[in-house]
Amino acid sequence: MSLIQKKNKILLVEPEFPIPTKSKNHSNFLPIGLLKLATYYRKKGNKIKLNRGNHPAGFYPDRILITSLFTYWADYVKETVQYYRKIYPKSKIEVGGIYATLMPEHCKEHTGCDKVFLAQHKGADACFPAYDLVDVDYQIIHGMRGCTNKCPFCGIWKLEQKNFKNIKQIKKEICSNHIIFYDNNMLVNPYIEEILEMLAITKYKERVIHCECQSGFDGRVLMQKPYLAKMLKKSRFENIRVAWDFPYNEDSVRMVESWIMLLENAGYKRNEIFVFMIYNWKYDYTQLERKRAKCFELGVQIADCRYRPLNQTFDKYNPRTKKQTSKDYYIHPNWTDASIRQFRRNVRKHNICIRYKISWDRYDPTLERLNSRKRLIQLEVKNIT
Template structure:
């Protein structure tokens, strides 16, 4: 993918529809590009990172553009067009999630010169070039891939399953705030050693604080409840648990919440992940939401889009859209999607600020906006 030395390599994150204040949020940091930046430097190439479509400070030999969700393909196409017209002699390569899931579409639709599929093995071993971004945290991968094969998820298709151990992770720590990008952290066979290491390790004389971007797998927690205490000792916050299956199994989810509470977590700070606009109908999701309200936990809602969906123009500010604008599951409708989303916002504010459902005033959304 990257040839020779002393080349000028431009790394580009397209102008994804992320508000500026969230660009450096841990959910959106272009970690793959930061690792490629380290690899470029390691191989004695000059590198520049651009977030958006702007002129570079040099004429690049190669332009490596990342991609994220397939439904954000338009922004990748925009970047390819921008950089190809600005630097017609440069080779433009697109990698990342969309490129890996839909390489043919990516090549034809964006007009790039080459598609890079999968992860860059050598770059993945290197520390991301954090000096290129302004963040106060570090992203770590204790694992890649996932042992499960949930039908709405593409992780198991794009990443092979592998795990790191506590020593390997310990050597990577260079910040007190760690964000784990692990897809299913608790499935790691080394998880107990890792959590104990995180609990005991200090950096610059201060303890570590941890967060896992994905939901913890409650089925593993219920078989190994000691993991909840280890998570607590390792100072994991913003706990998310994934309730991907039906309403009928709510007693299992209730048990996971109790396990976390017994380990010292306040249930009001626990989020339950839910996929909506998917095979489970609105009524089922609404029952799940109501159960969560009864339990006093928050919800992290995730609107489903198919893995080959190439556009998403959902706009929360307009009153009505149809499936020419964004993917609407046959069992759902635009109004049900908006209603569910609005109720989840209301739900979370009520839980966080201990407001009765019937005493909720919409103005509180502005006051407690998140």
């Protein structure tokens, strides 16, 4: 056996997902797994290229590693596999990521790839992402993997094994003044207090660090450890989100009210706080509307999320179309196409009213189409007329 390892030409590909060009580098969509794989394979001396979409590589790759996201974007992965198969028929094509891990058999058959890669690549996951391949002004840190909960609508606990990083591991990774934590349930990290203390005082290039948590925070943990709210504020966490994914009743209202109070007392403005809500799920439109109205009363915004089952392989929901059916997208038995569209409209109106501190009946739909500076001017004009 030769001791000299063959160096490969490896093409890393993000499929042509339906993400607007201006949002490609948004932290929600950055192909962080591919950036870690880039570092991993570079270290081994391989030639690497990242393609975001379907276009020639500029060399003939030995291997093509394609990432996947939601299961309902399976067709985009298939298109990408077929595109690269056609121009590089001799390359080995492998698909990894969320869809591949949740539905490996479907992925292999549907896309026609050579291999499906399950879960995280342990070697790559320990690597620093190759940020030189993208143009972003933030960094992503996975402070934990997996989750201590098992919410029925969520795939995290099926996709990732529970694992927490400590303060030393996180500190070593810091290379930006803006950190987005990809943690699924950050506050349950057993080292959370020391991590937040460290973030509050750590500087990068002589400047303090601002943080966000992509998944939001578990209000129940905040209730058990109320001091964490102030620690979050001190470590400059922005875009604070908490999840209300249980039913509307007196107890849940009391609970959500106390989370908001805790965050407000820690220094967050109410209209900058978001409450996550999952709709098109087991709680119907009436329940969701009650929750939304309560949030309006509390003066907080809503981050709504339309439920799709974890094995849903298509989603052609079009907000501009007046009517669609379950042939186009998943509609939960407790919901209808009309109620889904109405709830979305209500949330948009809700957030504009809260953000710009206007009453429900002073809302004007043109406000949504203007950029924020123009909106403010328009509101000022409205207020004096």
